[in-house]
Amino acid sequence: MAKPGSITKQILECILNHDLVVANLTELNPNVMYELAVRHSTAKPVITIAEFGTKLPFDITTERTIFYSNDMRGVPKLQKELRSSITSVDFEQPEYDNPIYRAQRDFKFKEATTEGKDAYIIEQLDEIKNMQQYINSFFISRSNYNVNNGGIRLIKVSKKFNLGINALVEFLIKNGYNVEANPNAKISQAAYKLIIENFGTKNNDSVDF
Structure with a gap:
């Protein structure tokens, strides 16, 4: 040169x-x-x-x-x-x-695969969350539901067990129910059964739905 x-x-x-x-x-x-x-x-x-x-x-x-x-x-x-x-x-x-x-390519592939696994796990967790919300929707009656949809109003449960509306709502939310803090909102038999198990007795566990 x-x-x-x-x-x-x-x-x-x-x-x-x-x-x-x-x-x-x-x-x-x-x-x-x-x-x-x-x-x-x-x-x-x-x-x-x-x-x-x-x-x-x-x-x-x-x-x-x-x-x-x-x-x-x-x-x-x-x-x-x-x-x-x-x-x-x-x-x-x-x-x-x-x-x-080859070494560099394999490293990039492993890195991409790892990132792909993380994304897959996050995606599956989101799907589980959506599924849980979907399931909960079967147990919660909104305030605009009519009597034919079944369920018992929160105000009635509140009087029956001498519990405040907010206390009932907080309890149900902690147990996976997405219920509104509305006296006219309705809860399902499953939700009501859960309340009985925690607050009720054999003498006051009967409420007409």
């Missing part, structure tokens, strides 16, 4: 930005291994070559590497294999598989 400035910076810029990189792993030069990792972090295409006899680190033993003989016969063969590899590269492909890319 004839350009003045930091050689390391220029090399890294090329590794990061060029469309294709060929890395020779022969002798496992530490700088080359570092530069290969940098290239892998970009998820861009890289072709690795090494002389026969090179023992690759276990991290990249499963990655495709072109092995060659450093002699007159080996050079033409290496050239042929390089041409074949280069022509097979799809430069339109957004990301290329490599150890670093």
Whole structure:
């Protein structure tokens, strides 16, 4: 490189930005291994070559590497294999598989899965809450219900058990009933039975619905 400035910076810029990189792993030069990792972090295409006899680190033993003989016969063969590899590269492909890319992809997948589980749990809790409200609606008669809908008015229960309207409403709400603090509001037999169990006796547990 004839350009003045930091050689390391220029090399890294090329590794990061060029469309294709060929890395020779022969002798496992530490700088080359570092530069290969940098290239892998970009998820861009890289072709690795090494002389026969090179023992690759276990991290990249499963990655495709072109092995060659450093002699007159080996050079033409290496050239042929390089041409074949280069022509097979799809430069339109957004990301290329490599150890670093796979690790990053798996991490993002786990992160997304975890977030998905949290969202699913929240969604299910909301559905349970809605279901509970729906069920409660069967036991609570609103103030605009007529007598044909059944139920007993709060004012009647209040007099029967000598309990204030607000006290009755507070008790029912604590037990899952969404009743209005209205003397004319009606409660179901199930709600009335609950009141009897907590405030009533056998002598005053009969009220006409």
